[in-house]
Amino acid sequence: MGGYGDVKLLNDDGTRLDGRKVDEMRSVEIKAGILPNADGSAWVKHGLNVAICAVYGPVEAHPRKIQRQDRAVIDVRYNMAPFSTSDRIRPGYNRRSREISKVTAEALESVVLVERFPRSKISVEIEILAAEAGTRCAGITAASVALADAGIPMRDLIVGVASGKIEDTVVLDLDKAEDNYGQADLPVGILPTTGDLAFLQMDGDLSPDEFNLCMEYNQKAAKEIHEVMIKALKEKYEEGA
């Protein structure tokens, strides 16, 4: 979020640099069950972002002090591969990935029926292989498909999607240039059947009206991505039959 106004992000005809309309999202492809070792897994390609996610568990939680007597704990690790960005990232956990891991875990805990698995742990490993703005959203989408693929009971899936503001215009699903030089970014995790939110972050500058338009775009995109998620899950089980 530099908010650098000197980079042009909208064409004269109102389309964006990559040709999308303001309320058009990047293409999303999803595959479920791509990792043979995991109990559940997913691959999400959102625009140029690639996220893969593995779910292990529920298994007995160790060490015992992390156990909860009435529910499972969800342990999320969001990690960007060193080669996922234009400049190499130093491997390992940093402040950004710790924060994203924490809020992602809390979002997933809101939909997983954690009370069914006391004293256990569900590990959700999110690896970002290619990053072009919107990786936390791709990670959330991947995690909820992987959890469903692992057969873990959930109230709903969570769809990760973002909108924001560039050149004083609200747009859906920011790409890298728009994220770097735009004015605001609003990533959310939406429960597609109710429209409720389990994940919410935002930075930049949005008026209340712009915020409402962002949310409208996000809700619309969540429905579209939800269909792709359902299709991916069905396809896996049709193939396996």
Place this chain on the structure above:
Amino acid sequence: MVELVPQLLRQELADLAAMGKRRDGRSQWESRHIELEVDCLYNADGSAKVTWGDTIVYAGVKFEIRQPWPDRPSEGSLMCGAELRPIAGKKYEPGPPSPESIELGRVVDRGIRESGCIDLGSLCVIPGESVYGVMVDIHVVSDSGNIFDASALAAIAALRTTIVPASKFDTGEDHPLKITKTPIMCSFTRVGGRFVMDANADEELGGDERIHITLGDDGHLHSLQKGLKGVFSPAEFAEILEVSQNQCDVLRKMVESAGGN
């Protein structure tokens, strides 16, 4: 660990919520008493102490000279960090930064950074060679709930009293740090099924998700964050956003009347 107390507490909070009451007698959108003291730490370049009910938070500002980031050769930098030391309460343990303290620091950081209240270009000493790094450190010494709002308030109040210690670095004369806006955070926690403003320690212990909203002078949103387990509807959010507009105006006046640059 059997969480017996929270289960009993949750029931009590739900019963109170059904009657439209809170445990300490406040109404749904009522904050605790807030005291703000600025310029209270001798060696810090800017400082503030916030007493928010029984929650006490200090913020101190320090400077360093460093090399600019390669992609921003003529801009200084801002870094906001928070420490949740064991002194703040019995749930905190010593050790490396916890996810909770990282989240706190980063959410406060985003609100200040994204409001554009600091002109980072004015923190350049020699383009491409040396710039000032502004470090805001938040020290929570007593956590009785809602440390987020208290920390954000302390941070912006401390920045507003900050003197750039240029003579110490031989880069000029000491001068006030220019702060052009006053971003304010307002947080809500779901307690007994409905959102309340400024949850205290009991309400946090027996409550669910929390939402942090940072608003700028013009009522624009600069930072949002949802934490902990739970989901909320767009209609619930619309209501708390409206409530936060009023509360932020009140707190902004408090910060501005506390004095500063």
